[in-house]
Amino acid sequence: MTAPLVIDVRGINKRFGTKHVVKDLALQVHQGEIFGFLGPNGSGKTTSIRLLCGLLTPDSGEGTCLGRDVLRESAAIKREVGYMTQRFSLWEDLTLAENLDFIARMFGMKHRREAVELALAELGLTGRRDQLAGTLSGGWKQRLALAGCLLHKPRLLLLDEPTAGVDPKARRDFWEEIHRLSAAGITVLVSTHYMDEAERCHRLAYIAWGTLLASGTAAEIVAGQRLHTWEISGNGLHGLSPALRALPGVDLVATFGATLHVSGRDGEQLRASLQDFLAETELAMAPMVPSLEDAFIDLMQGSQDPLHA
Known part of the structure; x- marks a missing residue:
């Protein structure tokens, strides 16, 4: 059975002065879903999330959030x-327990002490309760910030690039916690630039310059771009990208480690062009399934910042 809708909006618009930041956004998000937002910096994804969550009021549109x-x-x-911001926004000269107690007071929570101790325990922070927040590493600051977000038992969680600047283990542990919260029925909206994190989301939206360009599961978004992709490998790849981009049938060339991914929508033309081009070289070409990153690079390539159009 499909979970009930937590967010159901259409025609959402937001302007700041003359800048049209969000344009006719339409979106549905179900209870317990982890919904990821991706897009270039400054493209409107954070503003879109804030509009959906009541942190900003749309200029126009209609719909509901949490009923x-x-x-x-x-x-x-x-x-x-x-709401968990990208930058650590708690008080560094207070202890972990003092930070959480202050947040509980702002929300006017009853039984503050019990709530604080429970939050510390749930995020594995009890042993550090009397440590100054400013002395924590990035991963522990992230846990404290999440504890503060969850203190008042929200039904909807907004995470704005929450793992920027933390180590891989802390990122993995953080996402395990997010999936635990999702399983408990909390809906999560998260913006990220990491493709491995995007693939951990149940569904995704790609926003560029205020416009929703694609949404769905990772597999649906990849399939929607209708790309055929070949991996080019071997010695002498350096400097080859411009020549490859000029070939008939090539829509995208991207570097992945020591290989190039070459993609296009006309599969036969792409294959023929690459075979002819590589015939006189020692480079190898092999077909591959397009990745989510291939799809998003293609989407980004097809969109343009209106201020630089």
Whole structure:
């Protein structure tokens, strides 16, 4: 049985002065879903998430979040949302317990002490409860920030590039926690630039310059780009990209480690062009399944910042 909708909006718009930041956004997100937002820096993905969660009020559009009207009840929506910013925003000269107690006081929570101790325990922070927040490493600051987001038992969690600047183990542990919260029925909206994190989301949206270009599961987004991809390998790849891009049937050339991924939508023309081009070289070509990163590079290539158009 499909989980109920937590977010159901259409025609959402937001302007800041003359800049049209979000354009006719339409989206549905189900309870317990981890929904990822990707796109270039400054493309409107964070603003889109804030509009969905009541942290900003749309200029126009319609729909609901947590059963409340996104235009008229944003203040009520906001009280049921946990928001974790990209930069650590708690107080570094307070201990972990003091930080959480301060947040509990801001929310007017009853039984603050019990709530703080529970939050510390759930995120594995009890042993550090009296440590100053400013002395924590990036991964532990991330856990503290998440504990603060969850203190008031939100139904919806907003994470803005939450793992930027933390080590791979901390990132993995963080995502295990996010999936635990999802399994408990908490809906999560997360913006990220990491493809491995995007693949951990149940569904994704790609936003470029205020416009939703694609949404769905990772597999649906890859399939939607209709790409055929070949991997080029061997010695002498350096400097080859411009010549490959000029070939008939080539839509995308991207470097992946010591190989090149060459993609196009006309599979036969692409294969023939690459075979002719590589015939006089010692380079090898092999077909491969297009990756999510191939799809997003293609989407990014097809979009353009209107300020630089």
